[in-house]
Amino acid sequence: xxxxxxxxxxxxxxxxxxxxxxxxxxxxxxxxxxxxxxxxxxxxxxxxxxxxxxxxxxxxxxxxxxxxxxxxxxxxxxxxxxxxxxxxxxxxxxxxxxxxxxxxxxxxxxxxxxxxxxxxxxxxxxxxxxxxxxxxxxxxxxxxxxxxxxxxxxxxxxxxxxxxxxxxxxxxxxxxxxxxxxxxxxxxxxxxxxxxxxxxxxxxxxxxxxxxxxxxxxxxxxxxxxxxxxxxxxxxxxxxxxxxxxxxxxxxxxxxxxxx
Amino acid sequence: xxxxxxxxxxxxxxxxxxxxxxxxxxxxxxxxxxxxxxxxxxxxxxxxxxxxxxxxxxxxxxxxxxxxxxxxxxxxxxxxxxxxxxxxxxxxxxxxxxxxxxxxxxxxxxxxxxxxxxxxxxxxxxxxxxxxxxxxxxxxxxxxxxxxxxxxxxxxxxxxxxxxxxxxxxxxxxxxxxxxxxxxxxxxxxxxxxxxxxxxxxxxxxxxxxxxxxxxxxxxxxxxxxxxxxxxxxxxxxxxxxxxxxxxxxxxxxxxxxxxxxxxxxxxxxxxxxxxxxxxxxxxxxxxxxxxxxxxxxxxxxxxxxxxxxxxxxxxxxxxxxxxxxxxxxxxxxx
Numbered sequence: 001x002x003x004x005x006x007x008x009x010x011x012x013x014x015x016x017x018x019x020x021x022x023x024x025x026x027x028x029x030x031x032x033x034x035x036x037x038x039x040x041x042x043x044x045x046x047x048x049x050x051x052x053x054x055x056x057x058x059x060x061x062x063x064x065x066x067x068x069x070x071x072x073x074x075x076x077x078x079x080x081x082x083x084x085x086x087x088x089x090x091x092x093x094x095x096x097x098x099x100x101x102x103x104x105x106x107x108x109x110x111x112x113x114x115x116x117x118x119x120x121x122x123x124x125x126x127x128x129x130x131x132x133x134x135x136x137x138x139x140x141x142x143x144x145x146x147x148x149x150x151x152x153x154x155x156x157x158x159x160x161x162x163x164x165x166x167x168x169x170x171x172x173x174x175x176x177x178x179x180x181x182x183x184x185x186x187x188x189x190x191x192x193x194x195x196x197x198x199x200x201x202x203x204x205x206x207x208x209x210x211x212x213x214x215x216x217x218x219x220x221x222x223x224x225x226x227x228x229x230x231x232x233x234x235x236x237x238x239x240x241x242x243x244x245x246x247x248x249x250x251x252x253x254x255x256x257x258x259x260x
Numbered sequence: 261x262x263x264x265x266x267x268x269x270x271x272x273x274x275x276x277x278x279x280x281x282x283x284x285x286x287x288x289x290x291x292x293x294x295x296x297x298x299x300x301x302x303x304x305x306x307x308x309x310x311x312x313x314x315x316x317x318x319x320x321x322x323x324x325x326x327x328x329x330x331x332x333x334x335x336x337x338x339x340x341x342x343x344x345x346x347x348x349x350x351x352x353x354x355x356x357x358x359x360x361x362x363x364x365x366x367x368x369x370x371x372x373x374x375x376x377x378x379x380x381x382x383x384x385x386x387x388x389x390x391x392x393x394x395x396x397x398x399x400x401x402x403x404x405x406x407x408x409x410x411x412x413x414x415x416x417x418x419x420x421x422x423x424x425x426x427x428x429x430x431x432x433x434x435x436x437x438x439x440x441x442x443x444x445x446x447x448x449x450x451x452x453x454x455x456x457x458x459x460x461x462x463x464x465x466x467x468x469x470x471x472x473x474x475x476x477x478x479x480x481x482x483x484x485x486x487x488x489x490x491x492x493x494x495x496x497x498x499x500x501x502x503x504x505x506x507x508x509x510x511x512x513x514x515x516x517x518x519x520x521x522x523x524x525x526x527x528x529x530x531x532x533x534x535x536x537x538x539x540x541x542x543x544x545x546x547x548x549x550x551x552x553x554x555x556x557x558x559x560x561x562x563x564x565x566x567x568x569x570x571x572x573x574x575x576x577x578x579x580x581x582x583x584x585x586x587x588x589x590x591x592x593x594x595x
Binding site: 048050070071073074075078079081084085086087088089090091094095098099101102105106152 | 333334337338339471473474477478480481482484485487488489490491492530534535536538
């Protein structure tokens with residue numbers, strides 16, 4: 001369970017986040033949406049302790065984030081950042097094994113190897129195991145990184161998975177695969193928080209949605225409650241139509257076009 | 261195995277030839293295993309007081325250069341980060357030259373163990389200051405700006421050479437000879453004294469750097485990402501910089517600038533075994549040791565009785581291998 005209370009953050013004079021609060025319980029997936037510059041990435045950086053909040057509290061499993069040691073934290077949450085580059089030639093298997101680094105000193109245990117094999121299987125990259133990472137396509141690379149961060153917390157119950165726009169630059173099939181894998185993690189009891197751009201994907205895969213605008217909360221709640229024309233207009237400054245569609249629990253959001 | 265073969269070959273071949281049975285006889289005689297004497301006393305003298313320290317010095321310097329090259333490449337997230345190329349060696353040379361010219365009273369006993377210590381420390385400080393400068397200039401938010409890295413290297417190289425050049429005007433004849441020796445690079449100054457004085461400065465990095473392998477692997481993904489994986493990035497950076505510059509500084513202090521070892525050896529290993537630093541770091545040390553010993557063997561025998569500067573040999577031997585490796589790599593990627 002993650003609890004964020006009245007968190008604010010500013011860089012220089014610019015207030016980036018202002019009094020943001022929310023709670024996500026284990027087994028739930030939260031999607032954070034909002035326009036560019038709304039403070040989504042800053043929020044995620046705060047959650048993974050890359051930066052520290054100016055005020056407010058963040059706690060993971062009822063323990064203040066700042067109290068965790070770097071090693072405890074690495075075994076409790078893993079983070080998939082945007083723009084992952086790998087500077088030298090690593091094979092896919094070596095990269096996924098890196099996810100296990102918080103769990104062994106110099107030599108991986110048989111359990112670590114087992115986890116790596118299982119995760120590669122679940123993410124469908126076993127056939128790529130021996131390939132050089134830099135020869136993979138964008139979608140395959142992203143799945144490798146997702147496998148790496150899943151491997152990091154695979155055998156840690158009540159752990160957290162943070163994803164920063166995991167579907168960026170991927171085609172529709174890969175977008176769904178990545179989000180489905182994230183969804184599966186939530187269904188297995190993990191807490192998943194993901195920044196997303198596509199509102200329809202967000203309402204389809206997530207249990208809760210947090211809408212941010214200029215560092216402030218526009219709305220927070222289940223998709224059915226927060227996805228409406230007003231909120232979307234307020235957050236993105238666009239007019240949209242909602243359309244019910246068979247088989248979807250939440251109406252689809254369709255931009256009605258703008259004049260430039 | 262290769263390393264041991266090269267060591268034995270280097271010990272035996274030279275102006276005074278020692279055959280393998282003779283070598284074996286010397287070994288067994290002195291370890292008390294055999295009373296048979298198949299060798300001359302001249303051979304023993306050459307072996308113990310000239311060749312052995314030189315070969316051992318080659319071994320530790322080769323290992324030091326290769327392992328520090330490999331770990332700096334990991335830290336800078338760039339395979340071009342080589343002590344010579346990015347100016348660390350010339351920074352060390354400059355400080356060593358400063359020490360020779362201005363630290364005269366300290367070095368009045370040059371050749372003694374303290375003289376070497378003082379030089380090694382000066383070279384280490386030089387290497388350290390340069391590395392920090394290069395790192396500050398070339399890294400932005402955990403990413404290496406390659407142009408900044410190379411340009412800083414070029415600028416520091418030019419600056420260090422210019423100052424070293426200036427120093428030559430201020431120096432006496434003997435100091436001049438010392439400085440020239442440093443900028444050319446040679447194992448010719450090897451003696452038991454120089455070997456034992458740099459040994460601690462090189463042994464520490466050789467033992468310590470392989471422990472950084474896992475962290476360096478993670479840093480290949482980015483410093484932020486490594487932090488998310490529970491790696492203490494800043495501590496790793498500090499440790500790697502201190503240890504690597506210590507090794508480079510010590511090497512420069514006794515052997516001057518020897519290029520290419522730190523660049524080519526880690527590459528060869530990466531292309532052969534992949535980039536896992538847990539293999540690359542210790543492997544680099546072994547292969548670097550063998551390569552430099554071999555290069556030194558060639559440099560002192562090929563134009564005997566004269567000696568070729570070892571830098572020429574490492575460049576001649578290293579660059580074709582390097583180019584061949586790059587080509588085969590490109591071909592593999594195209595398939």
